[in-house]
Amino acid sequence: MSAATSTDWTRRTAAEMADALAAGEVTSVELTQAHLDRIAEVDGDAAAGVHAFLHVDAEGALAQARASDERRAAGEPRGTLDGVPIAVKDVLATEGLPTTCGSKILEGWVPPYDATVVRRIREAGLPILGKTNMDEFAMGSSTEHSAYGPTRNPWDLDRIPGGSGGGSAAAVAAFEAPLALGTDTGGSIRQPGAVTGTVGVKPTYGGISRYGLVALANSLDQVGPVTRTVLDSALLHEVVGGHDPLDSTSVDQPLPSFVEAARQGAGKDLTGVTVGVISELRGEGWQPGVLARFDEAVERMVAAGAEVVEVSCPSFVHALAAYYLILPAEASSNLAKFDAMRYGLRVLPEGVDAPSAEEVMRATRDAGFGDEVKRRIILGTYALSSGYYDAYYGQAQKVRTLISRDFEAAFGQVDVLLSPTAPTTAFRLGEKLDDPLAMYLNDLATIPANLAGVPGLSVPCGLAEEDGLPVGLQVLAPALADDRLYRVGAAVEALLTEEWGGALLDRAPELKGAAQ
Amino acid sequence: MPEITRDEVAHLATLARIDLSDAELDHLAPQLSVILDSVASISEVASADVPPTSHPLPLTNVFREDVVVPGLTAEQALAGAPESEQQRFSVPRILGDEQ
Numbered sequence A: 001m002s003a004a005t006s007t008d009w010t011r012r013t014a015a016e017m018a019d020a021l022a023a024g025e026v027t028s029v030e031l032t033q034a035h036l037d038r039i040a041e042v043d044g045d046a047a048a049g050v051h052a053f054l055h056v057d058a059e060g061a062l063a064q065a066r067a068s069d070e071r072r073a074a075g076e077p078r079g080t081l082d083g084v085p086i087a088v089k090d091v092l093a094t095e096g097l098p099t100t101c102g103s104k105i106l107e108g109w110v111p112p113y114d115a116t117v118v119r120r121i122r123e124a125g126l127p128i129l130g131k132t133n134m135d136e137f138a139m140g141s142s143t144e145h146s147a148y149g150p151t152r153n154p155w156d157l158d159r160i161p162g163g164s165g166g167g168s169a170a171a172v173a174a175f176e177a178p179l180a181l182g183t184d185t186g187g188s189i190r191q192p193g194a195v196t197g198t199v200g201v202k203p204t205y206g207g208i209s210r211y212g213l214v215a216l217a218n219s220l221d222q223v224g225p226v227t228r229t230v231l232d233s234a235l236l237h238e239v240v241g242g243h244d245p246l247d248s249t250s251v252d253q254p255l256p257s258f259v260e261a262a263r264q265g266a267g268k269d270l271t272g273v274t275v276g277v278i279s280e281l282r283g284e285g286w287q288p289g290v291l292a293r294f295d296e297a298v299e300r301m302v303a304a305g306a307e308v309v310e311v312s313c314p315s316f317v318h319a320l321a322a323y324y325l326i327l328p329a330e331a332s333s334n335l336a337k338f339d340a341m342r343y344g345l346r347v348l349p350e351g352v353d354a355p356s357a358e359e360v361m362r363a364t365r366d367a368g369f370g371d372e373v374k375r376r377i378i379l380g381t382y383a384l385s386s387g388y389y390d391a392y393y394g395q396a397q398k399v400r401t402l403i404s405r406d407f408e409a410a411f412g413q414v415d416v417l418l419s420p421t422a423p424t425t426a427f428r429l430g431e432k433l434d435d436p437l438a439m440y441l442n443d444l445a446t447i448p449a450n451l452a453g454v455p456g457l458s459v460p461c462g463l464a465e466e467d468g469l470p471v472g473l474q475v476l477a478p479a480l481a482d483d484r485l486y487r488v489g490a491a492v493e494a495l496l497t498e499e500w501g502g503a504l505l506d507r508a509p510e511l512k513g514a515a516q
Numbered sequence B: 001m002p003e004i005t006r007d008e009v010a011h012l013a014t015l016a017r018i019d020l021s022d023a024e025l026d027h028l029a030p031q032l033s034v035i036l037d038s039v040a041s042i043s044e045v046a047s048a049d050v051p052p053t054s055h056p057l058p059l060t061n062v063f064r065e066d067v068v069v070p071g072l073t074a075e076q077a078l079a080g081a082p083e084s085e086q087q088r089f090s091v092p093r094i095l096g097d098e099q
Helices: A014-022 A028-044 A058-073 A116-123 A166-173 A190-196 A229-242 A257-266 A288-303 A315-338 A355-367 A373-382 A392-411 A435-444 A447-452 A483-502 B006-015 B024-043 B076-078
Strands: A053-055 A086-089 A128-132 A181-182 A199-202 A223-227 A274-278 A308-312 A416-420 A456-463 A470-476
Touching: A014 A028, A014 A229, A028 A053, A028 A058, A053 A166, A058 A128, A058 A355, A086 A116, A086 A166, A116 A181, A116 A229, A128 A166, A128 A315, A166 A181, A166 A190, A166 A223, A166 B076, A181 A274, A190 A199, A190 A456, A190 A470, A223 A229, A229 A257, A229 A456, A257 A456, A257 A483, A257 B076, A274 A288, A288 A308, A288 A447, A288 A470, A288 A483, A288 B006, A315 A373, A315 A392, A315 A416, A315 A435, A315 A447, A315 B024, A373 A392, A373 B006, A373 B024, A392 A416, A392 A447, A392 B024, A435 B024, A456 A483, A470 A483, B006 B024
Parallel strands: A086 A128, A086 A181, A274 A308, A274 A416
Antiparallel strands: A053 A128, A181 A223, A199 A223, A199 A456, A416 A470, A456 A470
């Protein structure tokens, strides 16, 4: 393919970069510098450019790259991805690097320790380019709720890159990084993947450590890979996945080989695989161009040997309601720790002589939290209040059981489930900013997986006819069967890439000089 | 339709320790009513015999050996504090005048 002969290293996949490093065709310093140059050219700031990054650590990344090159020269690389640079969502604690969660309340905070996933990528030798933008505390579907200004979609800088992990997805889509880490509580990896034409994976709940992840909703959060290809996601998943004694919800059992599954899928043979199309995740409110690309991709899978059946998951229609009670309830408890006492912002109330700790707390939380965070804290406080608890939070937990039962019944019939990842392509910046309900609807198809703890992947399946913007196909698998995502996802990717005559991102704008 | 009044929002904000301005209260109350209205249907979905799920994994009481491992130094733990004094977090007064 053309990318392999290009002199621009940023256009290659992470797997290709790893091969080139192993073959001595390039150094980690050259790769890292190429990405830093690309960031300087296109990333800009809140006013112009992609604005995927909140913090770029050029010096640190180059130092890590030099160390990687020295290891390789000594014949001691630490693994396949040693020397391949990466970007990290700003919700993961990074020792010595600012971690803001897209919030003013953590502006300037530098964690004294690394999240386990960050420690693992450091130990595997991946230079960290910087921290990526996000909706404040991961609340949002557009990255517009970042206190530091929105990220812009590399396909059209007037549009949203999805959220909450719009920064990680946009960085990868704009060739500012080959790999990124994201987090997915209701779709924050998969929906940005869909609207930016990239790949994103939400692993099985407990499959990747959450230690050092600033929690949004503990029973839903999961860390996962953000990349341009399915194989690259598999490579990164193997680096960061696996049991961590520091996370009590971490699953303690051996992982299947994701890389092997992705390589098998790339053979484009789906003989013996039964896939179920979820009948509830289409119809009214779904963009026709999204459904058309999805249906075509399913037809390609049939031609490749897959058996397709329609599957009904009747409780999925209640998933959004359950999620928007459970999430605010957990979030309102989690965010109680931002109390202006031990770290982060402290604001003294105006005109109060010798204010009390509680007055300082109230003033700080008003000044430090944005609108969406306040909305959800109030909503969660309401849902947990006596008198409402049973009717709302308690019922939402029961609906969660019903959704898990739907998944169990479906996976009794099929190996994987399919749906479009998001109901529409990327909308315009500002379009849904003050209409929370319209914003929440973006997560319709991604939320059920978080409620049940099952893994999901989004892979590009073309451009919608109406607007020429990327569409994502979601693959869902039973808990702990993440390898199926990689096999089926890689098959879809290989079948469609062959049909298109190249990767979808080859058709995205070049963005030259976008930062100015 | 569940209605959430401006006064209720003000009370919830007090519970959540957030000073909301009058403008924020005016803005938030109707928005929260719309959101609540959209999730209200949930109260009729599941029958009494459906058990609640609080967490997707069937894990309880995860234990590990109690061994000493290196932790943060006092300096590291205090590095992000808004104010510190004598290796302690320094906070505003926590008792009222009458206490």
